[in-house]
Amino acid sequence: MASWSNLNLQNSSSPLMENLLYFHDSTMVIIILISIFILYMISSNLTNKFYNFNLLEHQNIEFFWTMIPSIFLLMIAFPSLHLLYLMDEVNKPNLSLKIIGHQWYWSYEYSDFKNIKFDSYMIPLSSENSFRLLDVDNRIILPFNLQIRSLISSSDTIHAWTIPAIGMKTDAMPGRLNQISFLINRPGLFYGQCSEICGANHSFMPICIESINLNYFFKWIKSFN
Structure with missing residues (x-):
């Protein structure tokens, strides 16, 4: 960060x-x-x-x-x-993540599993023990050392899904599906923000990825069932 x-x-x-x-x-x-x-x-x-x-x-x-x-x-x-x-280049992805930009939050869906989708909002500024304008209520949970494909679009206006630490920046455009592949090589928390001026609350739609071990990822998946 x-x-x-x-x-x-x-x-x-x-x-x-x-x-x-x-x-x-x-x-x-x-x-x-x-x-x-x-x-x-x-x-x-x-x-x-x-x-x-x-x-x-x-x-x-x-x-x-x-x-x-x-x-x-x-x-x-x-x-x-x-x-x-x-x-x-997309190298035989092991996991697919659908990302939809909204005004002004992100929604995510793990298309390889059933009924695993959620919205991600910025935590209010009054919250303690959080990074200002960066922490969210629902983090993206992803395993490290696994090839991940992200499918990115938007429901209203142009957004940009950006995580600087992993070299990702892709436009989320309404009516278009953009695809990008990445691999996280270590555990940790990685923060990003919308990098397209999408409206009045453009600076209030952060992104947070939590990279964990594959075994813990499967436990997290089972917690939705």
Whole structure:
């Protein structure tokens, strides 16, 4: 979960988020190196007393200042495309979760089991022992180390189901069913919020996933019967 002192991305809780963090770090290294080089050239030109006013063109210089940025762009483009394909891949899901966005709460349904569906509302601000604007009355209970497919839609307006720690952000659109797959690799509580401006109470529809052991998950499933 993000805190006041957190200046970087949240710690990863899924293989996809780990790849996103690696891509972010490698891209930032490239950007920092380019920025240092450009600042050096600007300061060099400002302090240099020697100018060649007769230099009109030089093909070697033009070749290099065209090719070098192209190489940097390719170094960013290939990992980015690889991650985009990974995010769209659905690898034989073991569990399906249907997610419906409403104004302003979420409803969930475990379609692999009978009669397991519930609404998830934000806990009132007066509640103690809870995170402000993040805790809900009914958490999503999911097992870790299991491939999960989420089917996301909306009943009224456009929402966005987002969990930063597992690298998930998918639009919930009325009349359309979006699909995304993820795997949580550790137990814990993972918080998110609607990331689409969906109305007056947009900031009051949080998301909370509780990742538990598979055996405890089956016990939780049996508690509904």
